Amino acid sequence: LAFSNGSVGRVYVSNGVFSSGYEFHVGNGGKGEIYVRGGSVTTVRDIDMGYSAGATGLISVQSGTVSCQELFVGYNGIATLIVDANINCRMLIAGSQVGSTGYVEVGNAKLSIGANYDATIGDFGSGTLVMKGGAIGTAPNDGDFVVRKNASAYGLCSGWGTCTST
Numbered sequence: 177l178a179f180s181n182g183s184v185g186r187v188y189v190s191n192g193v194f195s196s197g198y199e200f201h202v203g204n205g206g207k208g209e210i211y212v213r214g215g216s217v218t219t220v221r222d223i224d225m226g227y228s229a230g231a232t233g234l235i236s237v238q239s240g241t242v243s244c245q246e247l248f249v250g251y252n253g254i255a256t257l258i259v260d261a262n263i264n265c266r267m268l269i270a271g272s273q274v275g276s277t278g279y280v281e282v283g284n285a286k287l288s289i290g291a292n293y294d295a296t297i298g299d300f301g302s303g304t305l306v307m308k309g310g311a312i313g314t315a316p317n318d319g320d321f322v323v324r325k326n327a328s329a330y331g332l333c334s335g336w337g338t339c340t341s342t
Contacts, residue, residue, distance in 0.1 A: 203255065218243045274300045278297075278304070
């Protein structure tokens, strides 16, 4: 979505399904946006938001679901994930690479992370998590909730909600 530099791509899902048999990039080189209202976004692989340096990605989910293996919010670029519904991914990283920025806002929702994987806010880049009453759950005794994983990273969590092993 928004494959080339300077391009813009938008997808609106309302009571429907947007699916991929492979990974997909929301803002590969340009500006990519996905808006979900009562539908679902699914892939058997990864969702990479803000994939290239200079690219931007946005996913906004209200009353729907997103399912994937790994969710990168700000891979090399800038990305925003706004969640008021359920997201089920094996792994979440906000601010993946040096120079990337990832912003995650969790409202009245649950973000579920799979066994043996982490929710990381600031891996090598800049990650921000704002909780607005929602929940992040990692698999019991397996996954971790990590803020500022590496010295080059920036990680910030604020708001209210719960982070649990489920």
